[in-house]
Amino acid sequence: MKLSAKLSFLVFLSTMLVIVxxxxxxxxxxxxxxxxxxxxxxxxxxxxxxxxxxxDFHTSTLEHVVVMEKRETxxxxxxxxxxxxxxxxxxxLSESSLVHYTSWLVSQDQERGKTEFVETIxxxxxxxxxxxxxxxxxxxxGYLFIDQETGSFEQAQTQLFVITFAMxxxxxxxxxxLIVFLSKKITDPLVEARDxxxxxxxxxxxxxxxxxGNDEIGDLMKHISSMAKQLKEYSDTRxxxxxxxxxxxxxxxTYIKAYSALMxxxxxxxxxxxxxSAIIHSEAIRMERLVNDLFQLMKLEEGKLxxxxxxxxxxxxxxxxxQKLQLEATQKNIQLDLLVEKENIKSSIDPExxxxxxxxxxxxxxxxxxxxxxxxVIIEDSTSSTLIKIADTGEGIPSADLPYxxxxxxxxxxxxxxxxxxxxLGLAIxxxxxxxxxxxxxxxSQLHKxxxxxxxxxxxx
Numbered sequence: 001m002k003l004s005a006k007l008s009f010l011v012f013l014s015t016m017l018v019i020v021x022x023x024x025x026x027x028x029x030x031x032x033x034x035x036x037x038x039x040x041x042x043x044x045x046x047x048x049x050x051x052x053x054x055x056d057f058h059t060s061t062l063e064h065v066v067v068m069e070k071r072e073t074x075x076x077x078x079x080x081x082x083x084x085x086x087x088x089x090x091x092x093l094s095e096s097s098l099v100h101y102t103s104w105l106v107s108q109d110q111e112r113g114k115t116e117f118v119e120t121i122x123x124x125x126x127x128x129x130x131x132x133x134x135x136x137x138x139x140x141x142g143y144l145f146i147d148q149e150t151g152s153f154e155q156a157q158t159q160l161f162v163i164t165f166a167m168x169x170x171x172x173x174x175x176x177x178l179i180v181f182l183s184k185k186i187t188d189p190l191v192e193a194r195d196x197x198x199x200x201x202x203x204x205x206x207x208x209x210x211x212x213g214n215d216e217i218g219d220l221m222k223h224i225s226s227m228a229k230q231l232k233e234y235s236d237t238r239x240x241x242x243x244x245x246x247x248x249x250x251x252x253x254t255y256i257k258a259y260s261a262l263m264x265x266x267x268x269x270x271x272x273x274x275x276x277s278a279i280i281h282s283e284a285i286r287m288e289r290l291v292n293d294l295f296q297l298m299k300l301e302e303g304k305l306x307x308x309x310x311x312x313x314x315x316x317x318x319x320x321x322x323q324k325l326q327l328e329a330t331q332k333n334i335q336l337d338l339l340v341e342k343e344n345i346k347s348s349i350d351p352e353x354x355x356x357x358x359x360x361x362x363x364x365x366x367x368x369x370x371x372x373x374x375x376x377v378i379i380e381d382s383t384s385s386t387l388i389k390i391a392d393t394g395e396g397i398p399s400a401d402l403p404y405x406x407x408x409x410x411x412x413x414x415x416x417x418x419x420x421x422x423x424x425l426g427l428a429i430x431x432x433x434x435x436x437x438x439x440x441x442x443x444x445s446q447l448h449k450x451x452x453x454x455x456x457x458x459x460x461x
Contacts, residue, residue, distance in 0.1 A: 011175055015171040034150075035150075038128055043115055046113070046131070052064075052065065054134060076097075076145075077144075078093070084105060108131070132144050200224075205228045205229075255280070259277075307436060308352070309349065324359075332373075333372050336375045345386060356429070357430040358388070375393075384458070387457075396448055406431045
């Protein structure tokens with residue numbers, strides 16, 4: 001059964017339960033009210049007739065009372081004497097009816113009067129029987145008796161049943177309309193979403209979903225489309241990643257294989273052995289660095305790389321890093337300096353990991369800043385966070401490349417390889433280290449003007 005049919009059936013069932021419950025409650029309340037009102041009306045009529053008769057006891061008075069009661073089409077009015085003989089009545093009485101009436105009167109307390117709902121015929125419309133004694137002077141004279149039908153209420157019950165049936169039919173039609181509406185509004189989009197997810201599960205990410213509306217279904221379609229796009233990007237990135245890893249490992253392996261083959265197959269001098277061994281050693285180191293970077297990045301992404309958090313003086317840490325890079329900066333005639341607002345700015349970090357992240361950023365800045373340029377390391381301190389900015393006057397990064405610089409093996413200059421430009425994992429590792437410190441890193445850049453990386457670290461972890 002379709003979801004729309006289930007929902008419509010639920011709506012129909014709920015509506016019918018409400019209709020039946022309300023109808024049943026209304027019937028019982030109205031029935032109770034009708035009985036009470038009818039009882040009071042009959043007793044009031046009998047009491048009024050008794051007062052008239054007792055105040056002006058005369059044959060004409062009795063006839064007048066009977067004439068008044070003849071207007072009531074659904075009742076029998078009878079005047080009995082003290083011995084339960086009929087003095088007068090609004091309608092002719094059969095022997096069987098008279099026996100029923102007198103038998104009931106005999107069974108009652110004839111001194112007081114009573115009103116009772118009686119089923120004269122099983123499973124038939126109940127009647128109201130009521131009587132009141134009459135006294136002339138101090139002597140008993142007889143009884144006033146009414147047999148009142150309740151047919152008018154039973155007609156109302158029938159009308160209520162018809163109304164309930166009509167409302168049920170209307171609820172059924174409403175459910176049919178809901179089935180059509182929900183099929184278009186809910187079921188069809190869900191079927192479409194199911195088909196799209198099946199395609200995605202099979203690896204087909206080239207889908208274009210047109211999300212209509214701002215409701216939950218529209219949001220679902222948008223999220224499926226976004227998921228497909230991200231999975232495609234992930235698949236493309238994975239292919240690029242495997243391609244880059246294969247390339248970066250294959251290149252040093254080619255050198256190692258080639259030079260080791262030369263040393264094996266040819267008679268080479270001691271000097272050539274040293275030269276070729278140095279190349280093999282260099283390529284082996286490069287492979288080792290690449291493997292270590294990959295392993296470290298994997299551990300960082302999984303959150304399994306242990307961090308040793310201590311309170312560190314950032315001024316001293318950055319001064320130490322700058323001292324290590326000062327020789328390279330001097331060789332390229334690059335001004336590398338530290339700018340601080342105050343002394344002894346402290347932060348809770350893992351000094352070894354943070355040094356690695358900062359070294360990656362500064363090494364890149366030195367690599368891409370031309371001779372005669374400047375690199376400023378700036379520390380800004382506030383009550384809630386600490387900012388470390390690394391600003392250079394280098395080549396800059398094209399705006400189209402900025403969103404991807406954190407990806408593994410992504411290089412702005414596609415002509416550079418790991419042999420000349422590092423492993424391509426430095427910024428990815430840096431970003432993971434900063435995020436492991438619950439911080440964030442952002443970048444702003446302009447071509448031919450420079451790049452600024454900003455690290456925001458919380459005061460404490």
